[in-house]
Amino acid sequence: MKTTRLRRITISSLWALAGVALVLIMWELVKFIGSLIELPLKTDDTSMPHVWSMVSAFGNPEVRGSDTSVLEAVLSAAAYSLLIAFGGFIIGVSVGLLLAIIMQRFYFFERGLLPFVIASQTVPLIALAPLIVGLGNRVSFGPVSWTTTYSVMFIAAYLAFFPLSVGALRGLQAPRPTSLELMRSYAATPKQVLWKLRFPSSIPYLVPALKVSIAAAVVGTVVAEISTGVKGGIGRLIIEYARETTSQPAKVYVAVFGAILLGLVATALVTALDMYLTRNLPKEGKA
Amino acid sequence: MSNVPAGGQAVSVEGLWKIFNEGASNEVTALSDVSLTIIAGEFISLIGPSGCGKSTLLRVIGDLTDASRGVVEVAGVSPHEARVQQLYGIAFQQAALFDWRTVVKNVELPLELLGWDKKRRAARALELLEMVQLADFANHRPWELSGGMQQRVAIARSLAVDPPLLLMDEPFGALDEMTRERMQNELLRIRLETGKTIVFVTHSIPEAVYLSDRVVVMSARPGRITGIVDINLGERNEDTRETDAFYSGVTEVREALRGRSAGGNHTRIGEV
């Protein structure tokens, strides 16, 4: 009971680090075994560089003679992707919340839309990525011309929106009948019920939905970048570096590290949001 | 103690202490110097406010938790040995039935763990379901049954290995009053048919009085026995709950609870 959440998070992070260390040790172990006997995978230094060559690759110049290091290039690409993912996340969450409110308020829309929202979670909507990104620079809305960056953000938003609307709807419907009857006995307006009862009760459902949404936005951004080669982000960098494996085998690992970092930063942001939103809830009551 | 059938010691508890988180800042004394002897065939109720350690006492007897200090014997052996030998059956407030098993398979569970063959355990389980009048529901799923019926399945399961001792932890606590009274009659009938020793935890005074030969009254902080009330109602029937003897039993238990618990509260306020 005495352990604060921050401490619990620190402890589990340390365990996670130990887990990562274990993965790295196994990596080297596989390489070592591969040098002794024939394995069904390539364990030479080109296909599986040593952990230390990956680390040293962080400091290498990005291209010969350049004064930006690989790490700097990766970090700026990851930051760029994070920005797009976050933009998509914000748009997706806003639209998702709005839709959830509409579905909660009007039974017809719940009946009519929910099956599609649920079905959409089970189908590979990301397959649309190459098509939507293809819109880039060909459309304009008044003075604003649609760039490929918007396309990537659109995909991120699209993927983030579905899990959130389902979670939010479940949350808005969470209040017990007695709580609703209580509000009715106060002659509360629908708006008051929404603000005073439904929103607060939806938080235990909203938080996990936010986590799924941010994950979807991040993965969506990276995949959209990969599937179309939009420049600037980490997805494109992974593809580019992967092509250089024969000359610089460790380089692509820095980019993958960037993608992992991107995911972790996104998780950290949502965890902080989670801690803020659930600060008044009993610990066990949290979903 | 006129209702007590002749018999040996079913359970003996001597100087029992149970302290949770001993030595830590959140140390709690759940049981303080508890001694109690239960005679074979006796129906004993443990009653008291929450936190008085009545459930903990039951759990120590069942070896579901360890004693901190003191000696506990069940049928002449340690609680651990009694558990290994399956000398008791237990029923909880929650029926704790497995949703993925049918009713009859739930009753068979203890026999399955003992390695009984299929035919024999099915026959035994059906026999028990007949005793609790649920034979017709043998192949239903637990969630198709009402709360009272689920609890009867749990009681049948606790009787599966035919243990001499039944431990019951508020088994009727979640049932409505009417169902509860029916279940009490049923339990007394089963007791009469099987001659089990029963240790029954409850927080209902009328329930304790109606069922028991002796009511053990406990109080909280620290958990201890503050009195034992003998009940002499003879054979129970539909009118028993309206007799003067019943009312005076209820009054006596209530007095025992109130007298001691008020003192207990007082001490606590003094300490704080």
Added chain:
Amino acid sequence: MTKRLSLSLIWPPVLIAALFLGAWQLLVIANDIQPYLLPAPSLIAENFTSDVSLMWAAAYYTGTTAFLGLVFGTIAALIMSLLAQRLIVVNRLITPLAAGLATVPIIALTPILNNMFNITSRTPRVLVTMIIVLFPMFVNVTRGLLQVQPVQLELMRSLNAKPRMTLRVLRIPNAIPFFFTGLKIAAPLAVIAALVAEYFGGPQEGLGSRIAGAAANTAYGRAWAYVVASIITGLIFYLIVVALEKWTTPWTGRSRST
């Protein structure tokens, strides 16, 4: 659960779907929207029906990758979960890692796996699918093995059941609904992973390759038809899991006994 699907449950989604498709068709025709922007539903349907054998071949390729990844990933997750419920160290090592990896685009590992294994084979794709499937399956199954009602554990203890017995009689049956929860997340993910892994190069037979290829050839109607085929593939995976769940665990979806 009502046995028959009532009409009031069916008509709103059907109506909305019809309205949506109709509006889409009208919008495209009335504004003369070019297919690269948004092909009309009729054009997509036309492409789908005329090339149905191509659709099937692509879906079969990607579906096979997804299925293999799903099976291997699930088996690996089950082994890890059994270890994690027995050994607290394993649980502590893997659980935070699995939680952290939820937001990591694991698909980014594909080029690495392409280097380690033969890029012209299906192996790297199956492997990345397997890794993506592994974590939601592990998290859910482990939860199912560990989140047993305390009273049921007490009952098992009162019955003097050994840990292995408790695992067999209580923990594993208890984990089955959780297993299906995980599988319902993992099965669509497997299709997505198998499809997206194709964007990293390698054999060009699958849905992902076909979508990208058709888009590159400005055959937008066909690209969208492949998207429809992808959606159907994903839906089939999901529905198979749902059917399996209904068939194997008739006790779920009911209120739990207390």
